[in-house]
Amino acid sequence: MAATKRELLKLGELDFSLHTLPEGEVGQEYSDEELSDTDAFLIECLAWGLLQVHDIKAPPVDVREILEHPLPIFKRLTLLELSLGLYDAAYRSCLDGSRLIVVDPARSRVTQRAGMARELYVAFCHSQRAIELHWPRREQPHAYSDFFARCLLMPAAWVQTACAETISLETLAxxxxxxxxxxxxxxxxxxxxxPRSDLRESLTEALFSLKEPWRDRFLDFVANEFLEKPQTPPRCFP
Known part of the structure; x- marks a missing residue:
């Protein structure tokens, strides 16, 4: 369940004023065009793996469901609805060790989904797992967060399947x-x-340790169903 504004008081002193940037947004900016093939591959598979572990098999992706039932790698992560002014969503670390993804309920549903997906990537970059893996650009998570959001909301495998069924951009959207x-x-x-099949083990370790029960399932879905299928450009590419 999403946290209430009153419950926020239990999580530590936070400043969501208009003058405060979301964590990780200060610093050098990188565009999606600067994504290396390896970084793009890992981010694509991070998004795909999250969808499979949460048993989400078709669009539209319910990002709230992912945030309200976070995986163990997202320790003490809570979803909160709160007016943010300039921002549609933001990630915050609290003084007591809790972590928040805050979404502005006044924004449109589509905007909220994209914002929550974006900040989920920021939360991952602040996780212990990302630190252990030296995850690319983790110190500047907003550099790639929009790309991750697109990967999560529109996984490549689903896009290719959808393109085989329709040629209308409006229908796809x-x-x-x-x-x-x-x-x-x-x-x-x-x-x-x-995607590159030789990076299979790298993407596996990106999310799961050898002792965690989701590892085999993640490998099966991502390596077998995604990487080994022929990858062809969408026919409906405008």
Missing amino acids: ARFDVPIQIMTERLGEVARRH
Whole structure:
């Protein structure tokens, strides 16, 4: 369940004023064009693995469901609804060790979904697992957070399947419940990037340790169903 504003008082002193940037946003900015193939691969598979572990098999992706039932790697992560002013969503670490993803309920549903997906990546970059793995650009998580959000809301495998069934950009955007502009960006990414099967073990370790029960399931879904399938550009690419 999402935390209430009153419950926020139990989580530590926080400043969500208009003058406060979300954590990780200060510093040098990187565009998606600067993503290396390896970094893009890992982020694609991080998003895909989260969907499979949460048993989400078709669009639109329920990001709230993911946040309200976080995996163990997201220790003490809570979803909170709170007016943010300039921002649709933000990640915060609290004084008592709790972690928050805050979403502005006044924003549109589509905007909230994208914001929550983006900040979920920020939360991952602040996790102990990301530190252990030296996750790319983890010190500046917003550099790649929009790319991750597109991967989570529009996984490459689903986009390719959907493109085989329709040639309408509007229909695709409606199916994934995203703006047309974001759908167009994602189609371009899926057409450009091709996952590399030789990185299978790297992507596995990106989420799960050898002792965690989801590892085999993650490998099965990502390595067998995603990496070993022929990757072809979407036919509906505009």
